[in-house]
Amino acid sequence: MNTTGYILVFLAVGILFVIGNYFLSSLLRPFRPNAKKLATYECGEEPFGTAWVQYNVRYYLFAVFFVIFDVEALFLIPWAVVLKSLGAFAFVEMLIFLFLLFIALIHVWKKGGLKWV
Amino acid sequence: MRFYAAADEDHKAQKGNIYENRIRLLMSNSVLFYSLAVLIISCAFAVVFLRNIFHAGLFLLGAFLGVAGIYIALFNYFLAAVQALVYSGAIAVLILFGIMLTQRHYRKEDPSHNAFKWIAFVLSFGIAGFLVDSFRSLKPGSIFPVKHLLYQMGMALMQTYAIPFEVISALLLVALLGAFSLAREKEDL
């Protein structure tokens, strides 16, 4: 119970700290907006269109790789905790697990999926 | 000195009465659960009804956060971390990147019509009914913290569920290759 409470209170304090400081600065700082000041910054040029345009599919692809390897790393954690007590059996199991994923990585690598440009 | 004594006695009383502690635990836990449930459900509604899909994605993230909170309330910190890492970290980034892929992620005038509205309505209610029905037959497990949770999970994963564990690896392999070949067709790498 304590641990859960600690986490929640700490989270609350983290957020309150930010909001409190922000409030403090709102008391001190000036507020004199004008149209030019509030315009989007584009190196001094007139802002051209919106920034919300279509992006490259590459980002999505790398996010997919990340999901897969993140899940893999998280499966490795309980294994790493028990490895010392289980020994060779667990090690072989993990070898198979890693081997399959390593094949996937190599495949994607060879097909040029890890290239950014 | 008086205050010390009083506080110490209070501390002893707290430690001594385990039963009372557990009741307090249950109560605070259910308060936590219901507030998290409200958070999750309101976030889910926001996901469905908001027109700006980036906002919808962020509220989906809020729902993921609520689920992580429920794991924390159940003392399974590992699952909470997994939820935060995989869903709020990876899946949410994936979804936001996916939104960046679409061309029209913010248009106020877009209608929120959906041709499958009624089918979706019936289907989701059907699934909800099925879930409620199947949960009714379950007995509530212990919500009290398990000792050496990670160790026990690792043992179960490595011994009892060794074969499913290996199958997961194959599943991840297939998912990676499938996603790769799908995205590759689009970009023509």
Added chain:
Amino acid sequence: MTLQALKHLHRFDGGLAYFLATGKLKISTLGIHYQIPWLHLFPLAAWIISMFVMSGIVAGFVSVNVMALVWLERKVSGLIQNRMGPMMINILQPKMLASSKNPVLKWISVWFGGWLQTMADGVKLLLKEDIIPVNADKWVFITAPICVFTASLMGYALIPFAPQFPIIENLNIGFLFIFAFGSYTVIGILMAGWSSNNKYSLLGGMRSAAQLITYEIPMLLALLGVVMMTGTLKMEKIVNFQRSLGTHHGHWLILYQPLGFLIFLIAGIAETNRTPFDMPEAESELVSGFNTEYSGFRFSLFFLSEFSNMFLSCALGATLFLGGWSGPGSSYGIIAFLWLMIKAYGLVLVFMWIRWTLPRVRIDQMMEFGWKVLTPLALLNILWTGGEILLVKIQGYQHQYLYIWFPISLLVLAMLFMPKPKKKREHKLKFAPFL
């Protein structure tokens, strides 16, 4: 002074003396119960208040520490790149200090000059006007810095600064908690980039997110080597394991995990968006990256969280690989705390040294390095560590003799990073749009 006597000091100093002597910082140690006489009647209220006080202490520590880090960064950059800049600002007249004959004053002016500049910076950022562009998505714009800063603050609750210190103790997932909250940094940065509705911001945010997710994998996998050796994720237990290794004061895990430490260091630099991996705010191309539109206090939140993240990963590295708070005399809380700070600041200096020495890499180089070099190396490290552990288990080696692997692993590392003999090849000019 006995511990009992120290406990009685609570009423006067809020448990500070007890903490300095034992390193225990807990609710009862803080002595909130004793500060406010009627509080023991409401245990829950007392608990919540003392938790707030403790978290406030941590938040204050983070802010002050960041100021020190910013100052140190300026000093290091001045030292490495001969920058005169804000090196000298002091309470006393800088000229008087620098030109004085007194060696002590001179020493102070050279090594501690400029510390007031950070304070001035902080005050300036507090007093600056806060601008929200008209085209921005207001609420997302406001939430993003809170998300980023709170995520980095949460990590501090887990670092064992002294024996029995960590605020959130008995958390069985240990350092995984830091990663779990770290994933909200990615989201915060994406939110900031998107909501600004500025091309530079969005590009910076996207790049930053891609970089953070790429380097999170090798970082997690590198730390798995430590988990395999210690069999736990709890940071306190990992420190105690390192103390139990070897003969006298214990061995640091860096001796057993050199490759893991190297991967952790590189990934840590990338995770904190520092040069050579500072693509997200490449000034020469993206103005300032995801925080281009931010000003005033909101900008300072990003700034704060950048530095506090850097210290957090250094403290994490110091705890997991460099023995944490352990060291001669670490049975005293304050000395243990100092040991951790010394080690963490040592790593911070390495980070700064790297930052001010190396140029920025290109984004494609950075991504490919993460996926093609660091991730396979981290997998290799896991296999290697597993093999070592099997050796210990089957052959009955003692862990303490395994550090003979250290020179061998250094050799392997050197072979891996050996520059290949240069072949003559023509450079193909490819059109690479900046996306």
